[in-house]
Amino acid sequence: MAEELIGKKILVTGVVQGVGFRPFIFGLARSLGLNGTVQNSGNGVLILVEGPREPVDKFIHEICARPPVLASISQCQVGESPPQGFREFRIERTGGRVTGDSVVPPDAATCRQCRGEIFDPADRHYQYPFTNCTNCGPRFTILKKLPYDRPWTSMDKFDMCDKCAGEYADPGDRRFHAQPVACPECGPEVWLVDREGGKIEGDWLVNARRLLSEGRIIAVKSLGGFHLACNGLDPAPIRLLRLRKGRPAKPLAVMCRNIDVVREYCHVSPEEESLLESPAAPIVVLEKKNPFRLPDELAPALNGLGVMLPYTPLHLLLFADDLQVLVMTSGNLTGLPLAADNDRAMNELAGIADFFLLHNRDIVNRCDDSVVRHTCGGLQFFRRARGYVPEPIEMSSAVVGSEERDYVGAGGDMKNTFCLLKKNKAYVSQHIGSIDTVEGSEHYKESLHKFCELIGARPVRAGCDLHPGFKSSAIARSRFPAAIGVQHHHAHMASCMAENGLNGDVIGVILDGTGYGTDGNIWGFEILTGGYVDFTREFHLEYVPLPGGDQAVRNPWITASAYLISLLGQEGAAMAATLFPDKIKELGIVRKMISRKINSPFVSSCGRLFDAASAVLNICLENTYEGQAAIEIGELAPKKFCRLEPYRYQIEGHVIGLAPLLKAMVSDYCGHVPQTLIAKKIHDTIVSAILDCALRVRSQSGISRVVFSGGCWHNNYLLSAAIKIFKDNGFNVFVHNKVPPGDGGISLGQALVSYHRGGI
Known part of the structure; x- marks a missing residue:
């Protein structure tokens, strides 16, 4: 008697489009002798399969056990479906309305097989800068809308030649349904021009390599936007690039030909190598080798260097022996x-x-390079973009229930991202950057609109920053009348909670640069308690006036002087005059501004404390890029934590006092104590103070879960020391691994606060 046939209807959601999922299903079904169909739908990948029970059960198991390398399955829903008498297994045309349950994958670095073809003179893809397959290539950056099919990408204007069409239609080929498939006969092409637009005759690749070798700067149209490229071994074009771009000190990222070249100049751990060679191919911040044999102009005053490997065929081709x-x-x-x-x-x-x-x-969707680092707390993002976006962050059922409405977190005005919360997924956008210009605001609005269309989101409510001058908040309020203000550091805390699946109350240790407080002052050093709905500010750094506001932020010597003058009076003013003898006239103005309360907003900020300390130690007197002073003093701290050696500080009521720290720090500097030791003691003082506050909070509330958030947690020594000390004292510590701890992550927190504060 013939074995009974059964039928199943399977819906697979997650990152399952554009990753070779349908060919995988097709091949799996054929290998097991099963019949049916598979198609992309608005909900995900829909499969109808029928056959004997044992191979059908094996088919279902294999879908989740061994999916394609770029796939990420959120759910695999299996239901009954009466057998329909299919005679074969086939791939059907795409259909269905976009719901956001299925997500296009991020752009993926060129795979090994495509690399081999690019450098094989016998292959038709030889030296072709747009070679790709289902395992690699552009996705998000070329996508206009879902479902992910060629007509909805920027490849729609390139008709496939017979050979490409044959590969695209062959279920046994790795380019089967690879939407960007192309070759020199039918695909996009490259050309080289001078700055007046005049085309450079001859082979573009030969000319580009020659110009780079000669020290020229080339703007390269890459995957998600343009790069500015020059020879990383030659200091002359690097200096010229800095001069022309007005970027005197901010570190520059480099791309190395391969991992062996990276190892010549930097220390590379197994975890870092895995990041470099992953499909995401981010910029990874690595420790320089000593002596450092690349030009110092790449990352002056820093121990680390941002390094990436070539992630497109175009990048691969630019490298040569020299x-x-x-x-x-x-x-x-x-x-x-x-x-x-x-x-x-x-x-x-x-x-x-x-x-x-x-x-x-x-390029349909701009997408900058992601920047990451491997720390004692795992993966840490500086910038989350190419290679990771638009893949969502899955929200725990403890954090997000069965809400059907969509929410948005508007982000901030610097290092901006926005976040769309749809069902149990948080879609944090690519790094948008600064939006305080007309161009930046337009980029933000355009990206938000495209992202909503991409995942089928229709937000009903927004969470935005309290700052009255933020453009992100103004845009949110104009589009969503029910927008609610979320305090900047509450958003930081909620963000770390969300990505770690936490609900209920936590202690939030927020160490940041600038955040508008509920009292109208500038916050940035908070010990908070609470959850998504609300928070209490338990402790904070004492306020100091900041003469000139942003002017002081750009000039850390002003911040240092303000700390000394406002907290130590005449003694502090004398210290400032000793430390900054060429600023005597300006110091008089600073004293008047403080005494007369002229344009001197009150600030309580870890970032500003680092600025002040950096200036006192004569490390950095002017911030030529955001966070420079704090970063450079962080570079002087030890690489590994051993034990705390803090300066003295005071806690009175809910305020952490700094006067003892300032006196001791200046005394040590004037007494020629090594900068490295002073820097360590400053860091240790911060760790000791936040631990002291957290212990007091726990004794009163019983809360032992602690989240670390805010831009200052990019400081590696601070992070490693705090994690160790807090764990030793019995706290459960949670850090950021999925979004940046700085302002690039607050949109996630804003979206969650908006959700938890209830309906419209």
């Missing part, structure tokens, strides 16, 4: 969005680049 390291920094003018189209790049970057390497595949 070009092993290339600077690859974001192609934009300071404060403006990343250039993504040819005309805008030619217009904006003509004063920086000597030549432009252009192509005719449109």
Whole structure:
């Protein structure tokens, strides 16, 4: 008697489109002798399968056990379906309305097989800069809307040749339904021009390599936007790039030809190597080797260097025997969005680049390089973008229930991201950056609209920053009348809670640069308690006036002087005069501004404390990029934590007093105590103070879960010391691994606060 046939209807959601999932299902079904169909739908990948029970059960098991490498399954829903008498297994056309349950994957670095073809003279993809397959290549950056099919990408204008069409239609080929599939006969093309737009005759690759070797700067149209590239082994073009871009000290990222080249200049752990060679291919901050054999101009005054490997065929092709390291920094003018189209790049970057390497595949969604680091707390993001976006962050059922409405977190005005909360998924956007310009605001609004369309989100409510001057908040309030204000550091705390699946009350240790407080002052050093709905500020650093506001932020010597004068009076004023003898006239103005309360907002901030300490130690008197002083004093702290050696501080009521710290720090500096020891003791004082506060909070509340958030947690020594000390004292410590601890992560917290504060 013939074995009874059964039928199943399977819906797979998650990152399952554009990753070779349908070919995988097709091959699996064929190998097991099963019949049915598979198709992309608005909900996910829909499978109808029928056959004997044993192979059907094995089929279902294998779907989740061994999916394609780029796939990420959220759910696999299996239901009964009466057998329909299918005679074969086939792939059906896409159908269905987009719901956001299925997500297009992030862009993926060129796979090994495609790399082999690019460098094989016998292959038809030899030296073709747009070679890809189902395992690699552009996804998010070329996508106009879901479902992820070629007509909805910027590849729609390139008709496939017969050979590409054959690969695309062959279920046994690794390019089966690879939407960006192309070759030199039918795909996008590259050309090289000078800054006036004149085409450089001859082979573009030969010319580009020659120009880079000669020390020229080239604006390269990459995957998610333009890079500014030059020879990373030659200090002359690096200095010229810094001069033209007005970027005197901010570190520049480099791209190395391969992992062996990276090892020549930096220490690389197994975890870091895995990040570098992952499909995401982010910039990874690595420790420089000593002596450092690359130009100091790449990352002056820093122990680390941002390094990435070539992640597109175009990048791979640019390297040569005399070009092993290339600077690859974001192609934009300071404060403006990343250039993504040819005309805008030619217009904006003509004063920086000597030549432009252009192509005719449109970038639909700008997406800068992601920047990460491996720490004692695991993966830490500085910037989350290419390679990770638009993959959502799954929300625990303890955090988000069965809410059907969508919410948005608007983010801040610097290091901006926005976050769309849809069902149990949080979609944090790519790094948008600064939006305090017209161009930045337009980029933000355009990206928000595209993202909503991409995942089918229709937000009903927004969470935004309390700062009255933030453009992100103004945009949110104009689009969502029910927008609610979320205090900046409450959003930081909620963000760390959300990505760790926490509900209920926690202790939030928020160490940050600037955040508008509920009292109208500038916050940035808070010990909070609470959850998503509300919070209590238990302890904070004492307030000091900040003469000139942003002017003091740009000039840490002003911040240092303000600390000394306001907290130590005449004694502090004398210290400031000793420390900054060439600023005597300006110090008089600072004293008047403080005494007369002229443009001197009150600040309580870890970032400003680091600024002041950096200036006192004569490390950094001017911030030429955001956080420079804090970063450079952090570089002087030990690489590993051993034991605390704090300066003295005071806690009176809910305020952490700094006068003893200031006196001891200045005394040590004037007594020629090594900067490294003073820097360690400053860090240790912060760790000791936050532990002291947390212990007091726990004794009163019983709360032992602690979240660390805020931009100052990028400080590696601070993070490692605090994790160790807090765990030793019985706290459960949670840190950021999925979004940045700085302002790039607050949109997630804003969205969750908006959700938890209830209906409209």
